[in-house]
Amino acid sequence: MRGLVCLCILTAFLMAAPPFAASVEPSGDIFKKDLPIDLTADFITYDKAADTYTARGSVVILQDKMTLTANEARLNVTTGMADAAGNVEVFDVAGSTLKADSLTMNINEKTSVAVHARIFYKKDNIHLRGKVIKKTGPEDYTSDGLTYTTCDCADDETPAWDFEASGATVTIGEYMTAWNARFHIMGVPVLYSPYVSLPMKRERQSGFLQPKPGYSKLRGFVLKNSFFWAMTDNMDSTYYLDVETRRGLGKGVEYRYIRNRKSNGEASFYHYKEKNIDRVREFRKGANNLSRPKTAADNRWAFKLKHLEDLGPGTTIKADINAVSDDEYFLDFGRGQERTLESLESNVALSKNWSSYSLSAQFRHFNNFLSAYDRDTLQMLPVMSLKNSNQRVAGGPFYLSGDYNYAHFSRAEGMDGDRLDAHPRLSLPLSPGGWFDFTPSFAPRATWYLVKHDPHGRYAERYLYDVTVDMTTTFVKIYRPEFESVKAIRHTFRPKLVYTYIPEAVQDDTPKFDSIDFVAAANNLTYSLNSILTGKVSDADKSKYPDYVYMDLNQTYNINEGTRNLNGPQDKRRPFSNVNGEIRIKPAAWSAVTGSPRGEATGRGSYDVYNKWFASYDASLSALHSVGDLTASHRFTRGSASYIEGAARAHAAKTVDLTYTKRFSITNHKSLETVYGMEHKQQCWSYQLSYTERPEEKVVYLTFNLLGLGRVAGVQGRIDGVAQ
Incomplete structure (x- = not known):
């Protein structure tokens, strides 16, 4: 209730005098004395002795982006007092309005009084009514009989909800006090607070x-x-x-x-x-x-x-x-x-x-x-690393890069110590005939250890090297489809071939702290294929370049495994690694029309070419449409886990959404979570009802939301279970 009072009264007084400048801080001025005023009416008279202008009949006063209309209006130039009466209405170009039976202003002192005022603030759809709304100082306001709501309804109708206070005072940037605060639903009072005093800040509160x-x-x-x-x-x-x-x-x-x-x-x-x-x-x-x-x-x-x-x-x-x-x-x-x-x-x-x-x-x-x-x-206190990218050596064709690191490993029990690893690389980038890139490289590697509690001795060292040859090229083709919004499609295809050689090295006597401490021998050939479809989508004066399809495949051939001697009739060579791949498809990106269906499908996995099955994969699908949304995903690791998750939202009616969420473990044949939900939205209020089932609990939530006030009430409980 305190939150209702605070927000309501704050908005009321911010808007009481100037609900008409949504883009600036409220100043409290309806008309400013430093800007010219345009006055038209059926009759305009001037009393020279009183220095007063009087306008009657279809009065219209214009200043900058503000307009005031009334049956009659008076302005005393000497005192700065002005008043308007009879169907008074003040409105701005943003659509905010102030209606009152009468409005009195002191332009010099920046004060005003509105009687039987009705205020509408377009930006936040706020409706205010007050018997008397007074601006008593540059930042000070008082109000009698204030009513606040964000519900649209006719003057003679009851809003779905509203807030009413008998009176309130506020100083912007300081404090607000209000008394006899009541909250109504369809005109029926349901909450009451006799008195509140809260800080009133323009920024964070x-x-x-x-x-x-x-x-x-x-x-x-x-x-x-x-x-x-x-x-x-x-x-x-x-x-x-x-x-x-x-x-x-x-x-x-x-x-x-x-x-x-x-x-x-x-x-x-x-x-x-x-x-x-x-x-x-x-x-x-x-x-x-x-x-x-x-x-x-x-x-x-x-x-x-x-x-x-x-x-x-x-x-x-x-x-x-x-x-x-x-x-x-x-x-x-x-x-x-x-x-x-x-x-x-x-x-x-x-x-x-x-x-x-x-x-x-x-x-x-x-x-x-x-x-x-x-x-x-094992703790790593500290780890120091020095890396350098490719640098040309003495202005020649060779480039030098490297990765050097030092680590101190410690623990209360077990082997610990220090390690220094140096891994420079010398490469020679070439482009034969400009048809493809060809880059051979040589990388020696040295690792030194100073260890404690090691049965093999206090000192250890390891020396090895690797040789790589990288070959890649890029093919690009531009298509010009006859689509309204898609002006061009670019297909980029990048094949790549990498040869890696690492000799066999004796590493049995070296400590094993992490993955750096064991480098497997390699004599491998790895291919990869990368394909991308990119569109040029034009929308008005802008062009976007979405990727419609992204695909990447790679596989390694182990030459040592493919040429080794068999150990017996049952032994088989398996030189090929799994085929690893990734794909992303966004078919809805073909359209630049706002509100058109959107969707995406992604997948990544590892396929065992010998057992002819997926060793692991992760697939997901999402679709957004005016009738509803859908997401689904499946994560699988052979022999370990298989898990699915899905969510759906259906727009069952203009004001009703139905939701469903499911998480299920296929491995354990067990539902991890199921959520059924319903959202009912009206112009100025909504509620959400959900029922959740988990292995350890069943939960019901009911939450109400009011436009302009946020979540004001909630009911929740757990049924037939325990909390996590």
């Missing part, structure tokens, strides 16, 4: 956000409260208090800041006091198949910090720090994929970029949720 009630067997009655504090122009914060009668109490804070255009950040801390953590674990059984070490106690917390700092040209520092109290935290407080996290990383990185070089240093810390104490979890 501090205050309580909408509370979120709920209920579940695990949590009991739930009330989530939050308060937003607009601290300064570049800082704000939000404070949380979550009351759950059966489970416990949560407290949290979020802080956001912007130092300058390139430096900003945010931090948050949340603490939850459990009444009984063992009871939470009992409710969690059966709701998911995830398990973690039981490290949680009754005091649980989470901390996050993200920061980006610009230290000068090309130099930045980024921090992404995450910490939680226990390994079970995301099982109980995580959202979406957070619940399946097996580890949590914190990262601080300092980087410097030049035109051809980049230098970075990272500190990476990992929290392993599968290990109770993390004593054997």
Whole structure:
């Protein structure tokens, strides 16, 4: 109710004097003394002694983009007093209007009084009525008998909803007070507040956000409260208090800041006091198949910090720090994929970029949720990397690039130490006859280790090299179809062939910290085919270039595998890798007509040429049309997971939408989530009704929305289940 009062009264007084300049800040002036006024009427007289103009009959006053009409009007030039009476109407070119029985103005003091005023603000479709609306100062207003709504209806009809206050005063940029505030639905009062006093800010406003009630067997009655504090122009914060009668109490804070255009950040801390953590674990059984070490106690917390700092040209520092109290935290407080996290990383990185070089240093810390104490979890503190792009060598035909990195690995138990890896590359770009690009390259690689707790010794080293030959070309053809909006279609085709050779190297004695520590031998030939259809779509004076079709295929042939000796009659060579591909199709992009159907189909996968099946794929489809929307996706990994997800929205009637969402695990033959919904929209109000089924709970939500006020009420509850 306080939110209704605040927004209603604020809008009322912003509009009481000047509802007519939607593009500027309200000033409170209907007419300005520094601009000329054009006055026409049936009769105009001037009283020289009183210095007063009087106009009667079809009075029309024009100034800039403002128009006032009335039966009669008077203006005292000496005092600056003006009044209009009889069917007074003020309107602007934007469509906003002020109607009143009478209107009195003091142009010099910028005050006015409107009697039996009816105001319509076109920008937000706001209707206001007031017995008396007074502007008493540059930023001060009072009103008696104010009514507010965004519902369109005739003067003698009752709006679907409206707000009424017996009186209110407000100072723009300061505070607002109102009394006897009532909220009506079809003329019936349903909410009441005797008195309110709230801050009134033109920009961000501090205050309580909408509370979120709920209920579940695990949590009991739930009330989530939050308060937003607009601290300064570049800082704000939000404070949380979550009351759950059966489970416990949560407290949290979020802080956001912007130092300058390139430096900003945010931090948050949340603490939850459990009444009984063992009871939470009992409710969690059966709701998911995830398990973690039981490290949680009754005091649980989470901390996050993200920061980006610009230290000068090309130099930045980024921090992404995450910490939680226990390994079970995301099982109980995580959202979406957070619940399946097996580890949590914190990262601080300092980087410097030049035109051809980049230098970075990272500190990476990992929290392993599968290990109770993390004593054997490998940390990278720090990792330093130097990279350089292709640089011409001594003005000759050769180019030099490279990737060099140093890492310090540490952990409480197990092998740790230091590693230095150097991987320069010398290449010779050629273009024989201009028909294709041909680039051979040679890249020696050296890796040195200084390790602790290694049975093979304190020092280790590895030397190897790789040779690559890259051959590619591009074919382009332009088509000119006879379509109204598509002026041209460009087909780009890029075949590519890459040969890679890495000799066999003894790596049994080297430490194994990450993927850099083992480089497999290779004698491979890889082809790739890339095809793109791009259109030129003209719309008025603009041209767009959408990609209609994007396709990419690649496969590798292992020469060593294809030429090796067989070990027996049952042994078979399998030199070909899976065929990996990606495709994106946007058929609706052929049209430039606004509102035409839109759609997209995407797919990426890996096909096993020997077993003749897909090893994995990810396919999705989306379609948008005036009758409804549809999205569907299927993710598949052989022997691991198969998952489908779909959503549909049907415009069943002009004011009614029906929605359906489904998530299903084919692997487990189990529905993960099903949501049925209905949305009913009217001109100034709407409601959403949804029913959700998950393995651990069944939920019903009912939410009401009022145009201009947002969500004003909600009902929700859980049925026959437990909360996640």
